[in-house]
Amino acid sequence: MxxxxxxxxxxxxxxxxxxxxxxxxxxxxxxxxxxxxxxxxxxxxxxxxxxxxxxxxxxxxxxxxxxxxxxxxxSQKHIYTVDLLKQQFKTLRDAKAHFNLKVTSWESLANKLNAASFQTTTIQNKPQSNQGLADTNTIKGEYNFNNLEKLTVFLEPDVAELFPNSEAVNEALRFLIRVTSKNY
CATH class of the missing domain: 1.20.5 (Single alpha-helices involved in coiled-coils or other helix-helix interfaces)
Structure with a gap:
C-alpha cells in the first residue's frame, strides 16, 4: 500500500x-x-x-x-535621689507636676517622696459581720486571699495618676499576670 x-x-x-x-x-x-x-x-x-x-x-x-x-x-529601695529624679524628669516643674507636689527644690522633692515612700502600705480585710479587723489572722499578718472580699491598697501619687479607678488597676494587673505567666 x-x-x-x-x-x-x-x-x-x-x-x-x-x-x-x-x-x-x-x-x-x-x-x-x-x-x-x-x-x-x-x-x-x-x-x-x-x-x-x-x-x-x-x-x-x-x-x-x-x-x-x-x-x-x-519599690524595694524606696529611696529617691536628686540624681535619679533629674534623670527621670527634664525639669523640676515636670517632676512636681508628675508627683503633684509643691516643692521649691530637687532636694525637697526627693525628701517628700522618700517620706511618702516610707509610709507603710495598708492592706485591710473587709469586716465580715461583727468580726472586725481584730481577727487573729489580720493581727498575725496571715491573709487568706481566697476569703478576701476586697483588698485596699494605697497607690503612690504617680501611679494613681495613671490608674483613675480600681477597674484600671485590676485590668493592668491581670495583663501583667498574663504576660509574666506566659514567659515562665
Whole structure:
C-alpha cells in the first residue's frame, strides 16, 4: 500500500496548529514560572513578617520585664535621689507636676517622696459581720486571699495618676499576670 500524501495546505495548517499549541504551552510555562516566583516572594515576606512579629513580641516582653525590674528596684529601695529624679524628669516643674507636689527644690522633692515612700502600705480585710479587723489572722499578718472580699491598697501619687479607678488597676494587673505567666 502506498501512503497517501496530504495536500500541502493541510500540512501547512497542521504546522500552524502545532506552532500555536507550542506557543500556548510556552506562555503557560512562563505564567507558571511567574506564579511560582510570586508565591515564593509571598512566602518569604510572610516568613519575614512572622520573624518581625516574634522579635517585636520579644522586645515588648523585654521592655515590660525591664520596667518591672526598675519598679521592683525603686519599690524595694524606696529611696529617691536628686540624681535619679533629674534623670527621670527634664525639669523640676515636670517632676512636681508628675508627683503633684509643691516643692521649691530637687532636694525637697526627693525628701517628700522618700517620706511618702516610707509610709507603710495598708492592706485591710473587709469586716465580715461583727468580726472586725481584730481577727487573729489580720493581727498575725496571715491573709487568706481566697476569703478576701476586697483588698485596699494605697497607690503612690504617680501611679494613681495613671490608674483613675480600681477597674484600671485590676485590668493592668491581670495583663501583667498574663504576660509574666506566659514567659515562665
Amino acid at each position: 502506498s501512503k497517501k500524501s496530504l495536500p500541502t495546505t493541510q500540512k501547512q495548517s497542521k504546522a500552524r496548529l502545532g506552532d500555536q499549541i507550542r506557543s500556548i504551552a510556552d506562555r503557560l510555562k512562563q505564567e507558571t514560572d511567574v506564579q511560582i516566583t510570586a508565591t515564593s516572594r509571598i512566602l518569604g515576606a510572610a516568613a519575614q513578617i512572622a520573624e518581625n512579629h516574634d522579635q517585636l513580641i520579644n522586645e515588648v516582653v523585654d521592655m515590660v520585664e525591664s520596667d518591672i525590674d526598675v519598679e521592683k528596684q525603686v
